Structures are given as C-alpha cells and as structure tokens.
Amino acid sequence: MMTNTYLPLVGGVARSVSTFAEEYRKQRHKVLVVAPTFEGRPPPKRYESYVERVPAIQNFNGSDFSVCLPMAGALNERLDSFQADIIHAHHPFLLGATALRVGASKNVPVVFTHHTRYEDYTHYVPFDSPAFREVAVNLSTQFANLCDGVIAPSESIATMIKERGVESPVKVVPTGIDIKAFSSGDGRGMRKKLKIPDDAFVVGHLGRLAAEKNLEYLAGAVGIFLKINPGARFLVVGSGPAEETVRAALTREGVADRLHLAGKLTGPRLAAAYHAMDVFAFASMSETQGLVLAEAMAAGLPVVALDAPGAREVLKDGVNGIQLPADAEVQTFAKALTQLHDDPAMRETCAMAARETANVFSKERCAKMALDFYAEVRRGTLRQRKEIEQSPWGTLVERLGVEWRLITERADAVVSALMV
Template identity: 60%
Template sequence: MKICMMTNTYLPHVGGVARSVSTFAEEYKKLGNKVLVIAPNFDGAAVPKKQEAIVERVAAIQNFNGSDFSVRLPLATALSDRIDLFEADIIHAHHPFLLGDTALRVAAGKNVPVIFTHHTRYEDYVHYVPYDSPALKKAAVNLSTEFANLCDGVIAPSESLARLIRRRGVKAPIAVVPTGIDVKSFAKGNGARFRKKFKIPANAFVVGHIGRLAPEKNLAYLAESVALALKKIPNSRFLVVGGGPDEEKLRGVFQKHGIEPQLTMAGKHTGRSLHDAYRAMDIFAFSSFSETQGMVIAEAMAAGLPVVALNASGVREVVQHGVNGYLLPERTPSRTFAAHIIKLHGNRTLLKKFSKAASKTSLNFSREHCAELALAFYEKIRQDTRRQRLVDHLTPLGTVMNRISIEWEILARNARTLTTAIAS
C-alpha cells in the first residue's frame, strides 16, 4: 500500500504527533508499504538521512506565536511532482487545518480515501492564538469535528477520545488505534549512564516526567505536588525531560520551596538517550488533562515505571489504580498527589509489584500491533469507499465535482470559524 501522511509537526520537532507519525511511518515500511510524509521545515537538529528520505518539506513560519510549532505558509505547497509520482492509495491527515486542508484537496483530486487522526483536543491549545476565549475554544471543537466529517475515516488514539468526538458529532467511521511504542528499547535503557551524565546519585529516589513543558500540560500543579513529596523524601530528585515555554515556571515552583538543587532539567532527548532517561527514574508523575492517549505513560511503563497520574482522557486507558500505579481523581489536592509518591518510596515491595505490572501493561501498546490495526482500518476504508470512487472515476465530471465540493466545504468551514473568532 502507498501511504501519504500530511502533518503540521514532524521531526526534528519533539512532540506527540511528530513521534506518532514517525513511528507509524517506520512500521509501515517494515511491513512492506511505501510511505511519503509531507511536513513543514523545522529548526533544530538534522534528521537522519534514512528518515528524511521519505519526507517532502514545505515552507513554514518557525516558532508560531511563541510556541515550538511551525505553521505552513499559505499556498506554500502545491501538488508537487513528488506527490503526483507517488500515486498514494491512502492520504492520512494528522491535523484538521493547514496541511489537513491540503490532504483533503489531494485526496479529492486523486480520488483516494482520506483518513484523519484526531490526535488531540484542539480547544486545549487556543492559548497559542491571540485573543484566547471560550468562543475560540468552541470554534476549535467545531473545526476539528467538521474536518473529521469531511474524511472517509477517523482514527482516535484512545477510547476516551473516540467517545468524546462521537458526542461532538463525528459521523465518519472511527477506529481506536494508539500510537505504538518500541517496548523492547524502552525496557533496555541504561539508567545508570543517564544518571551519571546529569550527576544524579546512583542511590537517589528519582521522580520523573517527560513531555512538552507547555501551559496545557498542567505543570504548575505537577511541580507543586512533586516538590511537596521531595521535601519529605531524603536523597530525592525530580528529573524533567523536555522543553517548552513553561520551563521557568516549573523552576520557579522549586525555587519557592527552596529545593531547586533537587530539580534536574535535562532538556529534550530522543532515541537511546530517551530510553536511558526513562530507566533513570524510579516512578513517573503525570498530571496533564490535554492528552488523547497516554503515549509517554506507556513508554514509562515499558521502562518498568509505576505511574502516579490524574484521571484524564488517554491516561485512564493505561493506568490501573492500585495495579500499575495510582490514578487519582481529577481534583486531587497537590498534597494528596505528593502522599502517593511518598507511599511508593516507602514501600519497596509495592513499588516492585507495580513495576512488574507496568511492564506487562506496556505490551498492549507495541508499535507492531498498533501499525497492524491502522493498516487494517486503511484497508476497510478503501473497500468501503471503492464503489463510489469507481463511479467518480468513470464519470467524466465526477472527480472535478468532488474537488469543487471539497473546496466549498473548506471555504464554508473556515468562514464559520473566522466568524466565531471575530465575534469573540
């Protein structure tokens, strides 16, 4: 199968969507499929030639509105020769705007099905747009829902998100397919090597967190909770891996508590270094409400880490309270969250029990299994849409009318979103 994936974020950007696209691309190729990724240019470390060989880059604005995202310039990519020559069987959009619109146009012009992965709750990210407001959040919900209904099929990374978007009005067929992880690699990380590099004592109790350090991640709460715990645990550290606009806010919480030396900000890591980072931790702490899948939690569990987290979308599918960690109510006070970290530190038998269960849980999220689920959904959508695509192909004006219809729907949707934004 020839699969063209269009995404607004990709390597070397470090984030959930970029990692999801690259993971599936690698697995699809391993299974004998051909893959083309359309993505914006990004500042940062060079992508290995083998990974970059399947990528067609488009011009983009870097660090949009203070974020670490690139925003594709309007009309920065037309139907390039590479897309034409690729002759995709499936177009897979990973965002409901920018290159998402391009995906709809390409699919309509090529008369092939388009799949959309609803990676996130987009209303949680409107703070990156000027004049954030409840009306804009509603516009973000409507935009992603309408986009999903212009597609032939939708992938939800978790059952929680699948239920949510159905309630919001998504009528297109939905499949639940998490982003797979390399279970074996995370299990084999060298934690001692990472601790030595960042001068963390070998016998220290390390609470860890990995992810983008951004407002939607509820990091002020997490930092407060972990700081309260570490003040009660001798020889302890908070190891934070990642980067983003909220890095200084996180430091500020530890400064306030007078324990900044117990905070290790390790920056962004990928590949073997990321695997080592997980293994350098004793437990994993997580408090985000904006996740649609618990990818970093699954990775942590593959490294054998019990998880202390808040009950939220994408998290509850991975963390089993009292089995592989603690899944605490949404409005849990910071002191209660801290108490559960302290409890795990004080009970090594329980810590070991949770660790073993976490490793077992991670097997449900192997990248091989998840890629097979996605490919099966592709094939189902291809079969379900085959008759209509054949009619369009045989009708001289079929494909043209389909393209006109898509253009009209995109224009109408964007007009509604713009009206809502202006009204707000």
C-alpha cells in the same frame, strides 16, 4: 501522511507520525510524509528520504511550532508521482485541508487522526478567547466529518468526538511504542551524567514543558514530595516555555537544587532517562493518549497520574501505578508519590504489571490496527470512487465540492461559536 508537526520537533504528534511511518516501511509499504520545515538539528537522512518539506514560518507566536506556507509546485509534482492508496491527515487545518484537496484530486480516501483536544492549545494564537476555543472544537469536528474515516488514539477521545457530532467511521488506534527499545537503558550512566546519586529516589517526567501540560500543578506536588523526602530528586526530560514554571514551583518549596533538567532526548538517551527514574509522574489533562505513560511502563516504571483522557486507558489504579481524581489536590499527589517511595514491594508489583500493560501498545500491533482500518475505509469508499472515476467530470466536481465544504464548514464553525 500530512502533518503540521514532525521531526526534529519533539512532541506527541511528531512521534506518532514517525513511529507509524517507520513501522509501515518495515512492513514493505511505501510512505510519503508531508511536513513543514523546522529550524534546528536536522533528523537523520534515513527519515528525510521519505519526507517532503513545506516552507513554513518558524516559531509561530513564540512557540516551537511552524506554520506551513502554501504548497509549492514541486510538492504537487512529488505527490502526483506518488501513487497513494490512502491519505492520512494529522491535523484539521493547514496541511489537513491540503490532504482533503489532494484526496479529491487523486480520488483517494482520506483518514484523519484526532490527536488533540484542540481547544486546549488555543493559547498559542494571539486572539485566544472562549469563543475561539469553541471554534477549535467545531472546526475539528466538521473536518472529521469531511474525511472518510477517523482514528481516535484512545477510547476516551472516541467517545468525546462522537458526542461532539463526528459521524464518520471511528476506529481507536493508539500510537505504538518500541517495547524493545524502552525495556532496557543505561539508567546508571544517565544518573552519573546528570549528577544524580545512585541511591537517590528519582521522580521522573517527560514531555513538552508547556502550559497545557499542567506543570505548575505537577511541580508543586513533586516539590512537596521532595521536601518530605530529602534524598529524592526530580528528573524532567523535555524543554519548552514553561521550564521556568517548574523551576519556580520547586524554588518556593526550597528544593530547586534537586531538579535535574535533561532537555530533549531521543533514542537510547531517552530510554536511559526512563531507566534513571524510580516512578513516573504525570498531571496533564490535555492528552488524548498515554504515549509517554506506555513508554515509562515499558521501562518498568510505576506511574502516578491524574484521571484524564488517554491516561485512563493505560493506568490502572493499584495495578500498574496510582490514578488520582482529576481534581486531586497537590498534597494528595505528593502522598501518592510518598506511598510508592515508602513501599518497595508495591513498586515492584506495579513495575511487573506496567511491563505487561506496555505490550498492548507495541508499535507492531498498533500499525496493524491502522493498516486494517485503511483497508476498511478503502472498501467502504470503493463504490463512490468508482463512480467518480467513471465520470468525465467526477474528479473536478469532487475537488470543487471539497473546496465548497471547507469554506462552508469553517463559516459554520465560526458562526456557531459566536452564537453560544
């Protein structure tokens, strides 16, 4: 599994890779995760035992992300000794390109998970522009077509990438969650730690505090809600460059003193934070799956969110929460929160349905779906791999072909964007 983001970075892709890797290992599969180095507290040794770290530039362009440097010789040696049956790329660039090269060298099929709408993240590079966003779309589409199979984390994303021109076999496989871990938690203890009264109504949110998460909108809506409901609080789990955006929005409404920033949380502390909430609020339009929504639902939380890819696969309006139109005004979002605040019976009904919804996203079920797709891809590429294996120059020709396709596809992506 080759990824440009991984633990200790807390984010959707990192959590997806770690969740699948751990579940595969529990099912007696061998896993090697190739990921960049990150500054900060190192992950537990039990995770690092199957991770190969690549040197990387830290905090690229002021972000939390690392940019991988070219692979070291030691990494090649470890990959050579690891007898992979499948190579799973989690990004279409950097280590994603490396995944294609390794796949060609080892005559192993490559699967790619289209985790992200990459055009929503181009603000992390200094030369962001409409043309560059088009390049991001073209690059991810063309990379997908260089792979033997593509995983989409939601039906919305599967439909989108097919419309953009992805022709490789596509399978919808959400990232699984640990139902048992999130079904219980010391919410009261978390409230005490954060100085939130036991009887306060708590609106919660979890995620990276970044521009692409639509946090100015969310904080504006929650600010209006808090102003209407003096006893309510806002609990935010996560950190990032948009923290001040959240604080400023609540300050404008005069309710910043009821904002509780918990920072990054994992494990039991994360579960406790979910259980300290009464409702979960989410306004991101850039998600490709509703991972945090599923986690919140496993904790029995009704959800209020905007209609967007990923979220619509998890949230059912009037069943396990309230889904609002993508263009809903902040006042409308605030009214939805007030509706759940004022109707305990509705909250309880939605909470019961939320727990049932979460079961569909169990990590065991999702891991089996991914493993079944791996097997399907191996069967579909068997004849081609045998032909390459039997040819004395097969592997070399395949490797040169990958390099040529990477060069030409990238050039085409740039040219196509500039001609729009």
